[in-house]
Amino acid sequence: MTGLFSEVFLSALLFGAVTAAxxxxxxxxxxxISEKAGVLNIGIEGMMLAGAYLGFVGAxxxxxxxxxxxxxxxxGAAVALVMALLxxxxxxxxxxxxxxxxxxxxxxxxxxxxxxxxxSYPRLPAAEATVIPLLSDIPVIGPAFFKHHLIVYLAVxxxxxxxxxxxxTQLGLNLQAAxxxxxxLDVAGIDVVRTRTIAVLTTGALAGLGGAxxxxxxxxxxxxxxxxxxxxxxxxxxxxxRGRPIWVLFGALLFGVCLSLTTAMQVAGINIxxxxxxxxxxxxxxxxxxxxxxxxxxxxxxxxxxxxxxR
Amino acid sequence: MSIxxxxxxxxxxxxxxxxxxxxxxxxxxxLMTLGPILVAxxxxxxxxxxxxVDPLAYYGFVLEKGLFSPLGIQQTLxxxxxxxFLAAGLIVAFxxxxxxxxxDGQFLLGAVTAAxxxxxxVQVMPAWLALVCSFLIAMVVAMIWSLVPALLRAYQGxxxxxxxxxxxxxxxxxxxxxxxxxxxxxxxTVPQTRTLPVEDRLPRLFETTITSGLLLGLAAIVIVHLVMxxxxxxxxxxxxxxxxxxxxxxxxxxxxxTVAVFAISAGLAGLAGAVDIxxxxxxxxxxxxxxxxxxxxxxxxxxxxxxxxxxxxxxxLSVLSIGGESAARRLGVPNHFTxxxxxxxxxxLALAEYFDHRYNQSRRA
Numbered sequence: 001m002t003g004l005f006s007e008v009f010l011s012a013l014l015f016g017a018v019t020a021a022x023x024x025x026x027x028x029x030x031x032x033i034s035e036k037a038g039v040l041n042i043g044i045e046g047m048m049l050a051g052a053y054l055g056f057v058g059a060x061x062x063x064x065x066x067x068x069x070x071x072x073x074x075x076g077a078a079v080a081l082v083m084a085l086l087x088x089x090x091x092x093x094x095x096x097x098x099x100x101x102x103x104x105x106x107x108x109x110x111x112x113x114x115x116x117x118x119x120s121y122p123r124l125p126a127a128e129a130t131v132i133p134l135l136s137d138i139p140v141i142g143p144a145f146f147k148h149h150l151i152v153y154l155a156v157x158x159x160x161x162x163x164x165x166x167x168x169t170q171l172g173l174n175l176q177a178a179x180x181x182x183x184x185l186d187v188a189g190i191d192v193v194r195t196r197t198i199a200v201l202t203t204g205a206l207a208g209l210g211g212a213x214x215x216x217x218x219x220x221x222x223x224x225x226x227x228x229x230x231x232x233x234x235x236x237x238x239x240x241x242r243g244r245p246i247w248v249l250f251g252a253l254l255f256g257v258c259l260s261l262t263t264a265m266q267v268a269g270i271n272i273x274x275x276x277x278x279x280x281x282x283x284x285x286x287x288x289x290x291x292x293x294x295x296x297x298x299x300x301x302x303x304x305x306x307x308x309x310x311r
Numbered sequence: 312m313s314i315x316x317x318x319x320x321x322x323x324x325x326x327x328x329x330x331x332x333x334x335x336x337x338x339x340x341x342l343m344t345l346g347p348i349l350v351a352x353x354x355x356x357x358x359x360x361x362x363x364v365d366p367l368a369y370y371g372f373v374l375e376k377g378l379f380s381p382l383g384i385q386q387t388l389x390x391x392x393x394x395x396f397l398a399a400g401l402i403v404a405f406x407x408x409x410x411x412x413x414x415d416g417q418f419l420l421g422a423v424t425a426a427x428x429x430x431x432x433v434q435v436m437p438a439w440l441a442l443v444c445s446f447l448i449a450m451v452v453a454m455i456w457s458l459v460p461a462l463l464r465a466y467q468g469x470x471x472x473x474x475x476x477x478x479x480x481x482x483x484x485x486x487x488x489x490x491x492x493x494x495x496x497x498x499x500t501v502p503q504t505r506t507l508p509v510e511d512r513l514p515r516l517f518e519t520t521i522t523s524g525l526l527l528g529l530a531a532i533v534i535v536h537l538v539m540x541x542x543x544x545x546x547x548x549x550x551x552x553x554x555x556x557x558x559x560x561x562x563x564x565x566x567x568x569t570v571a572v573f574a575i576s577a578g579l580a581g582l583a584g585a586v587d588i589x590x591x592x593x594x595x596x597x598x599x600x601x602x603x604x605x606x607x608x609x610x611x612x613x614x615x616x617x618x619x620x621x622x623x624x625x626x627x628l629s630v631l632s633i634g635g636e637s638a639a640r641r642l643g644v645p646n647h648f649t650x651x652x653x654x655x656x657x658x659x660l661a662l663a664e665y666f667d668h669r670y671n672q673s674r675r676a
Contacts (some may be wrong), residue, residue: 005621040472092661095410102656103605107650108358108395115362162445224647232476273491275484282481285461291471298470 009138013257013264015145019218021256022155023048026210027234028241028248029162030203035238036166037199038179038301042098043083045231046105047204048211051076053109055212056222057116059124068216069151069209076208077201079105084200088193089303102231110224114265117222127217150215151209162245175199179299182306192306207231237297240285255281347663348627351656358651364644372641385520390629391420392620393587395528395605399535399581401611406539407572408552413475414462414580414604416482419595420456421449421581423486425588426504427494427597429592433511442513445586454574454583456482461573465566471573485601490597502597513590524590529622531579536618548572580604606632609657613664628653 027044034041037107041047053174054075059068079101086092094309127149136146166172177185178195186192215222241247262274356366372406376383397414404411425445432441460474496505513523539545551558552570558565585605590597610628614620 086658086662088667092665093612095656097614097663099605100654100661103650104654104658107647107652107654110647111358111362111645111651114647119437229480232480236473236476239470273488275487275491277487279481279484282477282484286474286477287479289463289467290459291473 009264009268011140011142011144013260015141015147016260016263016274017253017256018145018148018152019253019256020259021153022217023214024209024233024237024255025071025155025159025230025249025252026213028204028237028252029245030206030210031234031238032243032245033162033199033206033243034203035173035302036179036243036299037184038299039083039087039196039200039203039205040094040098040303041080041083041200042095042205042235043079043101043105044098044234045227045229046098046102047076047079047207048214048227048231048234049102049105049109049225051211052210052211052226053112053211053222054216055208056124056215059212059216060122065127065149065216069212071269072212072216073205073209076206076211077204080200080204080207083204084197086306088196088200091307094303094305106225108112109222111193113222113224115238120279121221121223124135126220127284151213151217156249157251159245166243166245170179171195171198176299178306179301182301186306186308192308196306204215207234210234236285251285254284286305334483341668343663344623344660346369347659348656349660350663351652354659355648355652355655359617359644359648364642369638369642369644369648372638373631373634375634376637377630377632380521383633383637386630387626387633388525389591391410391603391625392522392528392590393525393583394588394625394628395525395532395622396579396605397603397607398582398614398625399528399532399618400576400583401608402532402535402616402618402621403548403579404572404576405550405611406545406616407568408555409464409569409572409576409581410472410646411457411460411475411573411576412472412604412608413457413479413482413577414607415600415602416475416479416486417456417577417580418587419452419486419600420482420582420590421453421584422592422599423489423504423584423595424581424590425449425585426451426507427489429507429511429589430505433507438511441511442589445589446582449581449585450578451581453577453584454665457573457577458570461570464573465569486595486600486641487597490595490599496594497602504594506594507589509593512593513586522586522590524586527582527586531582532618532622535579539616539618606653612658613657627656631656657659 023230027048027224030047031041032042051072055068055072057068058071059065062068067090083097085099086097087094105229130150132146132153136142138146167173174185174190174195175198177188177190178192178199182192185195210230211227215226219226229246237248237251237255240251258277262277265277266274320467352366352370353562356370359366359369371444377387379383397418398412400417425448428448429441429445432444435441436444457475458480460469460471460478463469463474464471491502494504495502515521516523516525539548547558547563547568550563551565554563558568558670587601606628607625610624611621616623631648631652635652636646638644638645639648
């Protein structure tokens with residue numbers, strides 16, 4: 001058992017946790033902005049898959065990870081554009097379109113992968129880490145938290161950027177109003193449809209970026225259904241966070257630790273079905289909800305398309 | 312939420328007795344269903360062309376294997392059985408305004424309990440009683456599984472989308488743990504439950520391979536439809552769905568009704584799992600998750616929570632998935648294309664309904 005709790009093992013475990021948490025963090029932050037603006041974005045799983053596929057294609061053919069992240073974000077945003085047109089502009093049912101987009105992108109990315117990569121399964125080289133001087137020398141914590149790809153630090157910084165956006169900017173207030181009282185926002189002379197469209201496109205870009213990270217840095221390759229429910233986890237995180245970005249970060253780390261623990265246990269040869277460990281984060285959250293469950297403070301107009309002059 | 316009881320698909324049967332206006336209405340509804348499906352097939356065909364597959368050959372195959380060949384149509388009808396139960400459960404939940412997105416977890420737990428109990432029961436009691444008991448146990452387990460989200464929503468106001476989604480992740484894992492640790496068949500190398508002998512499964516209909524589960528599924532969805540549209544209980548649930556605060560003010564016991572809705576919805580999902588196992592599969596393999604729920608949810612919406620229309624959409628889903636599976640094997644198009652096709656059909660149908668609604672409004676104005 002000494003090997004289990006050695007420094008190397010612990011820092012590898014935490015390193016894996018951060019790697020697993022970043023896609024969830026980006027998806028959760030993305031979902032949060034849509035929900036704030038009153039759009040329940042169930043299509044986020046599809047947006048992540050589009051990002052993962054296009055991000056991998058971009059990085060694979062250009063040889064540049066950053067270009068891959070860019071194509072991933074653009075791919076996610078492209079799917080989000082469809083969602084924005086259908087659900088925000090003409091007000092179709094968000095759940096129908098969201099699920100349809102998820103199903104469609106699952107199929108489409110798997111199909112494209114089949115015709116393109118299923119014979120060779122190409123891999124990307126391991127991502128280059130940005131080592132933060134001094135901090136990375138701390139035992140255990142240093143190698144776990146301060147030797148990641150630059151995008152990881154940017155994603156964490158985004159948490160604070162989002163907090164600033166929601167609390168201190170006009171756009172943040174507009175987003176909040178679009179979710180809570182869209183008619184009031186409209187009366188104030190601000191275009192609800194435009195505000196919500198901005199939110200949904202941002203969601204798509206962030207989810208796409210999360211997918212691209214998952215494929216390019218986390219796995220190093222694209223396989224069909226690679227997101228494996230990460231988008232739905234993002235929805236759960238966003239709802240649990242009650243509109244606060246920092247809670248998305250904590251939640252993502254909690255799920256990241258459990259995901260990483262699953263792999264670590266397998267490596268250590270401990271004979272517990274991985275399913276049991278995968279249940280842990282959900283169990284923890286459910287217990288928390290049972291003990292402290294209060295009314296979730298969801299935006300009042302969540303899921304309701306805005307139609308000027310309706311009622 | 313529109314409470315719309317006009318039958319969409321089975322309507323042709325009424326043709327002889329109804330007047331000219333209803334006939335036009337029926338023709339219109341048929342057009343509004345088949346038209347979008349055709350458009351969706353054309354769009355999906357362009358994707359097939361892009362990846363170098365002849366769309367006509369593909370669709371020919373889907374139609375032949377999913378609809379016109381004797382074996383294909385039997386498989387399609389068999390596939391409908393669990394989907395009908397799931398759709399029935401969703402109709403109850405959605406009409407009552409509750410987002411039960413945990414259908415897959417409830418389905419799998421129902422399936423695993425049925426798979427574990429049925430082979431045991433058939434050894435100690437008559438086969439029909441064993442099947443009834445397995446169905447009941449599957450239903451009860453799924454109901455218990457929905458209790459936490461139901462109570463949290465009823466008494467704490469915790470949003471059920473989060474809780475049911477989490478319970479479905481938990482349920483999927485728990486089903487796997489049960490298959491691998493508790494109910495594992497010691498005689499196989501692959502982790503799976505003990506197989507129910509074919510002669511003890513649900514009987515097949517007449518001389519075909521169609522499972523009699525289809526009749527149970529049809530009965531379930533018709534009963535649910537009638538209860539929701541024709542009884543006081545259904546009206547209560549619809550009031551809760553349309554306006555929970557008004558429901559409180561009119562003296563309805565909303566928390567109790569909430570728990571009831573979740574129990575019925577989850578129980579039907581559990582029965583869906585049981586009917587798939589006891590009727591068709593015979594056992595549950597580890598990591599088996601057909602994820603039917605995700606495709607059924609939008610279908611139920613497009614049917615506007617109408618039971619008869621839902622039967623039509625479930626039939627369409629089954630034709631596409633059975634036909635798609637066969638076409639995948641023959642033409643080398645991966646099965647995943649079915650997902651793309653279903654997704655495009657859903658989006659185009661939703662769009663068509665929107666434009667139809669707009670057109671009617673502008674004509675009225």
